[in-house]
Amino acid sequence: MRCDRCTEKxxxxxxxxxxxDAAALYADPEDRRMMRAASEVxxxxxxEINRIQEIILFSRKMGYxxxxxxxxxxxxxxxxxxxxxxxxxxxxxxxxxxxxGVPKAEMGAKESEKIGSISCNPIEQAAVLNKEExxxxxxxxxxxxxxxxxxxxxxxxxxxxxxxxxVLAHNPLGALYCSAIFKRMLKxxxxxxxx
Numbered sequence: 001m002r003c004d005r006c007t008e009k010x011x012x013x014x015x016x017x018x019x020x021d022a023a024a025l026y027a028d029p030e031d032r033r034m035m036r037a038a039s040e041v042x043x044x045x046x047x048e049i050n051r052i053q054e055i056i057l058f059s060r061k062m063g064y065x066x067x068x069x070x071x072x073x074x075x076x077x078x079x080x081x082x083x084x085x086x087x088x089x090x091x092x093x094x095x096x097x098x099x100x101g102v103p104k105a106e107m108g109a110k111e112s113e114k115i116g117s118i119s120c121n122p123i124e125q126a127a128v129l130n131k132e133e134x135x136x137x138x139x140x141x142x143x144x145x146x147x148x149x150x151x152x153x154x155x156x157x158x159x160x161x162x163x164x165x166x167v168l169a170h171n172p173l174g175a176l177y178c179s180a181i182f183k184r185m186l187k188x189x190x191x192x193x194x195x
Contacts, residue, residue, distance in 0.1 A: 034157070037061035052082060055159060056089055059136055068134030069094040070125045070150055072141035072164060079140055082161065093132035095125045097142060122146040126153035139163075141170060 001018065003011075010017055026032045041057045049057070059067060067086060071079040073096045083092050097120040104111045104119040111117050122142060129137050130153075137156045139147055141164040151158045168174035175181045 064135040066091040068129035068137035073098045075141040095128040099124050120146050122150040126150050130155040
């Protein structure tokens with residue numbers, strides 16, 4: 001399936017281009033409740049509120065009392081700012097990526113003068129928030145791969161608050177909107193195909 005190549009988008013009108021029983025996928029009552037809460041926030045506030053506000057409204061509709069925040073140590077200031085807002089609504093547990101201070105050499109990870117010798121520890125981040133019994137975990141700028149490990153080991157559902165992109169001010173889609181960057185990436189992709 002390659003939905004990105006579809007120009008007609010019949011699914012937007014409820015017409016399936018593949019056979020599935022979508023309703024059966026949401027047989028679990030908690031999954032249905034989550035879908036309903038997400039749909040309500042989308043329907044009521046589409047294009048009117050930012051992602052932090054959406055997270056607040058979604059979490060309140062779900063009845064969550066305790067949120068977790070797994071963040072990159074380089075985004076500590078941003079984590080403090082978002083926590084300051086969220087703690088008006090919820091109990092917050094937060095953990096930065098360098099928790100437990102594991103040397104990269106012990107992990108078999110590559111070292112670099114740019115980023116130091118202490119490894120990120122996304123599995124421990126998840127374990128800390130699991131122990132805190134958070135009901136929803138937010139990701140704030142974890143590295144690619146580290147975010148995947150955190151999501152894999154988190155007991156609570158995970159919502160990305162911001163994806164790390166050091167070059168584009170944590171806005172990965174900026175690479176698609178900036179024509180110079182997009183053209184360069186297309187050229188690199190074409191060169192890769194030619195090899």
